[in-house]
Amino acid sequence: MVLKYCVFLFLCIVLAKGKAGFGQGRQNWGFVPINEKSHMFWWLYYTSSTGEYIQKPLVIWLQGGPGGSSTGIGNFLEIGPLNVDLEEREADWTKHVNVLFVDNPVGTGFSYVSDSDIDYFAKNNSVIAQDFLIFLKRFFHENPEFQYTPTYIFGQSYGGKMATDIGLLLYQESKLGNILCNLKGIALGGPWISPIDSISYWHSYLYNLGFIDYEGSEQLKNMTDFIRGVLSTGDYTKATLYNRVVQYTVNLLTTVDFHNIMTKQVKQSSVLLNSSWLPIPIDIESVGDSMPDDFFQNFDNIKKYKGIKSSKPENLYRLMNGPVRDALNITTEHRWGDQRRLVHSALYLDNMKPVTDVVERLLNETDLEISVCNGQLDLIVNTPGTLKWVNSLKWNNKNQWTLADRTPIILENVYEGYQKRYGKLNFYWVHRAGHMVPTGNPQTMLYILKQIIGIDD
Template sequence: MILPTITVITLTLLATGANGRQGFGSGEQEWGYVTVRPYAHMFWWLYYTTANVTNFTEKPLVIWLQGGPGASSTGYGNFEELGPLDLDLNERNYTWVNDYNVLFIDNPVGSGFSYAEKYSGYPKTNAAIASDLLACIKGFLTELPVFATVPTYITAESYGGKMAAEFAYVWYKAQTDGIIESSLKGVAMGDSWLSPMDSVNTWAPYLLATGMVDTIGYEKIKAAAQATQDAVDEGRWSDATSEWATTEYVIINVANNIDFYNILYKVAPSSSSSAREFAASKALLRDERDDQLDELMNSVVKEALGLNVTWGAQSGTIFAALYADFMKPATDQVEYLLNNTDINIFVFTAQLDLIVDTPGTVLWVERLKWPNATQWLNSSRNPLVIDSVIEGYVKQDNNFKLYWINRSGHMVPTDNPVATAAMLEDLTSNADS
């Protein structure tokens, strides 16, 4: 494949007040590494906003964390979902950079351009990932201290949401304890792997209700899900991840290769030869255009940023390092946020997403223990209306909101950018408070 030539256009400093470098594509950017632990190096890539403001500090900083674990924010999130350029290097008119400063972090260590020098450099738990991310933010703010007073928001997708919940809590605590000078104001967790078994146990009824399987298929999926549940109940966490992979493989067989990230995407018959092979490929995100993204990141992007690390080379290794942690829930971290912070806490779920389906998300959200839980449960769900169209629904109490996003799969920023923009505006509404 021949990639088109990219013209680098530097915005004038008067337009944004930025001091960024010429990175890849148009606009002012900055990027760098933070050594978060011995042998562990985390990569970040900042896009200064292109909004019509006197100074970029007039707009919030929004951080994007990808899932996997092992998928890359600088790759997938940037070029597949919300960055200035899409994967074909066309300008994206709904990029978040139009309205916000956007920071992509390749997390955990081993994802994208982040890398470990030896196996001890890989995190093995969600707590270790959160600690690494806090160290990364400290390094980022040391490099660009002007962002210490800029209202900041964590946004995340899939396994990134599991990381974001714990990261937000440890960051908030460090911020209130005076360990870090920053302005964390909110976190939004989208289609997040926060309660894995609630997702796995609702796959069968969700697929039956949407007509994607028949009763025989339903029973096969249900049986595989029960084997996964048994492993979790017995504390066999690595086995639980293996059984999760088997359950997904059963779904592929009975639903003839349904796309886990949007059940309405067009797909070809499956060619995976085993459950483990299938899970390894799916865990790192949709693989339809992976070869194109890999070539892009390891050619012109890598050259433009002056990097000598192979993008994505350690993605499989970091997934393996977290294999025993993969199926562990992190809903307690959301409860910590609700009970101990005053930041905006958003959860959003997509109508057409299978891997972290809406029924499963609603189950764990409604079980959360916090002072306003009953009040939230009894509150009304209101339509999210944009240009006379219902783009979703929202239910709220105080600083906690659950968004249902219509006509969207796992990649909400791509599938429904209109609803995403409205939700982001709501998330950042406390920027001046």
């Protein structure tokens, strides 16, 4: 009788958790101190699928950038209950799972560093993972009912790169008993895992789709081949610098949207770049001085674009720093998104470093399920480039995975893509979607979510 009463009391406490936040559903949020200067912000949505939310898995969402905000971009532009216009999202993930949005690394979104000294920002993937472990220990301590809940980390773009080291460290620390967490799998969406493989296919991808001519294709190929050579010397600083010039060159040669090649482009007085993946304008003159003479042919033309503009999602910025900030009673002096450039700058050296070795360790040393998803309209992390590093992975079941069947994804009699699943590795090709698959093809991404976490509701 006493045991039954304790269980009943515990359930009452659990079911009473959550509070009214912004919009619908029970939510919780807060800041976790990472060190004396840094604080990480989290925002949890309890699933609306059942009153007993601990019966459903926990999905941790990590945005890319680096410097992209999970609480803003991931929530309102991709998978949360409301879109940026505050309309209900049909493919809302919180209808099926608990979703934890984390503004990671520190300085992203509402997370902040009280001192603008760059030394307090994470400078590599390893530090990002260590900071995230500090956050998770505090989160699970304050929300102990999730300690045994099946947990999955979903990382998009650079968030996928971060998810690899976070997942490996979390798994190791869990096995050592240093943290209670029931981590089951890691999902990587359009992930920046092997940057050189992604950018090496830009020229052929754009050429085959008619966005550039043969001369433009050869120019981009020569540039990316040169970067591959620079990477072989271990000079990641120069590789990152040169890669950004390649990005500018693509914008000079064509007006294609890096995130979705089918997006209609409006004529601008100067090249318009998407700030979510290229948040810091570069000094064109200083870049030119450091370039090899034969790096590309039209540098003089690119100098005309010193006035390149960087777009800012104004509606989202106003939403996060207005109604959301007020509803969550966030009183810090740092506004949402204001430190994203510092985040990006701190990780400059790490940007072009691959983490394929970490993915191999996840496959060979853990029992975690690894899922990779790519939209066919994504240029920045295109499917051919992603398949290049996936097919080059060295792991125990590699031969069997290679021979496994690729089967179509059919939803309501429509072909929405393909899937290949064997052992601990899953790969999903998604039709009619770009870099942000949940935005481009939300129902197919919802199907993939259910496949990964094993739910059929």
